Amino acid sequence: MPGIDQALSQAMEIPGVLGTGLIDWTSGLTLGTAGRAPHDDHDAAAADTSEVVQAVMRNTTFDSAGSDDPGMEDLILTTSGGYHLIRFVHTAFDSQTYLYLWLDRERANLAVARMRLRDLAAALVSD
Amino acid sequence: MGLPAPPPPPESAGVLDRLAADRVTGALRGPGGCVYLLNGAVYFVECSAAPGFDVRLTAAGRVPARRLQEAADAAGARPDGGRSLVSGGWLTRGELEICHLAALLDAAFFVLPLPPDGTSFTPGATHWLGPVHRIGIDALLRATARRRALLDAWHSWAAVDTAPVVAARPRGRDHVTTWWQRRLLAHADGRRTPQEIARLLGQSAFLTLLETRRLAAAGLVQMPRDRTGEPSGGALPRRHPGAHLDERTTGDGAERPTASWHLPVPELETTPEPDVDLLVRLRTALEENL
Incomplete structure (x- = not known):
């Protein structure tokens, strides 16, 4: 039954990870961080990734029409140097948070990292 | 106004x-x-x-x-x-x-x-x-x-913040909404304000306000009527002086007045006519990208 800090510690064990955080996408507020952030600025990473999430959330293109929940799972941005993973945390009550994972492209396995982050997001809110 | x-x-x-x-x-x-x-x-x-x-x-x-x-x-x-x-x-x-x-x-x-x-x-x-x-x-x-x-960013539709949420069904086109908007519209019974819907559903009052304004901008939530009780829609928001180029000043050497942009007038945003509705939605989309 991990809390945010434990979940972020476990995220730091994902191969190739550089840094991680739990962020509210409506405000860019970080609930916790671990490791490094691009340009050593966790707050900027939170604000910037939350803007990406807002852009996705306000558009109908990415909406799973007819479903009982927003249906949003993850966002993946790849660059020549790294991977940025965003995983939505689904809670039984209303909330707007995601786990953010920054990975070194040379050392990370994108598929593995995505599965691990999915499991961490689920474990955060389940018994 | x-x-x-x-x-x-x-x-x-x-x-x-x-x-x-x-x-x-x-x-x-x-x-x-x-x-x-x-x-x-x-x-x-x-x-x-x-x-x-x-x-x-x-x-x-x-x-x-x-x-x-x-x-x-x-x-x-x-x-x-x-x-x-x-x-x-x-x-x-x-x-x-x-x-x-x-x-x-x-x-x-x-x-x-x-x-x-x-x-x-x-x-x-x-x-x-x-x-x-x-x-x-x-x-x-x-x-x-x-x-x-x-x-x-959606302040032109702030009038919906404190009014009962009334769903609108503009004619002539299908409307695609997000999950959040669908849930909000499902609870728009014409009596509850955005804050009351937020409390009923136990959901963010901030996001409820934001989505109510966005729905109003898309024509899917009615703007509240003005104080006289008259529906305030049916017309394009009025042009303001200076918001157009005056044709009378196009003579030789006459300097054209500079066109200036004015904020829309929210009281005039209710637009039952599809053509007007389309224009308002176009402007909304343009403003979003400013």
Whole structure:
């Protein structure tokens, strides 16, 4: 039954990870961080990734029409140097948070990292 | 009929800054709600305009109201209600932390920034949840300012903020909505305001306001009628002087007046006619990309 800090510690064990955080996408507020952030600025990473999430959330293109929940799972941005993973945390009550994972492209396995982050997001809110 | 109010000036922490610098513990009560501090950092915010920690959990059916009341009642001089909910198996630690923060942020949006006057500080006062998570005042003000900017982008439709939400069904086209908007429209019964819908569903009052404004901009929520009770729609927002090029001044050497952009007039935004509706939606899309 991990809390945010434990979940972020476990995220730091994902191969190739550089840094991680739990962020509210409506405000860019970080609930916790671990490791490094691009340009050593966790707050900027939170604000910037939350803007990406807002852009996705306000558009109908990415909406799973007819479903009982927003249906949003993850966002993946790849660059020549790294991977940025965003995983939505689904809670039984209303909330707007995601786990953010920054990975070194040379050392990370994108598929593995995505599965691990999915499991961490689920474990955060389940018994 | 004036233009919409300008956005508020840059936020200042004021009294909160001083309390943070002094690393105080206690409760600061303002006109809109209450900010709880522990050693100068915020660990909870309460506000009647936003669904609280308990409302979110009970509305979702996650924790019974009775259990939350027991946890609140049991909290003594060193409150630890949040931890007791986790140790009792009612919530995971992660759920406690996320729900706590969601409630805190939503209340902070309506409470901050505090006015310079009209606040009272009670040293040592505590909240029953206990210090689940603490946030620096600067970080909280930045988060609240970002939310404010998101809402201000739709300020032309601010009239829907406090009115009962009435769903509209413009003719002639299919409307695609997001999951959030569908849920909001499903509870738009013409009686409840956005805040009342937020409370009923235990969901973010801030997001409910934002989505109500966006739905109004898309023509899917009616703008409230004006004071005379007359529907205010059916026409394009009036042009303002200077918003066009005057054809009479196109003679030789005459200087053309510069076209200037004016904010739309929200009272004139109800647009039952499909053509007008299309123009308003086009303008909305353009403004979004400014």
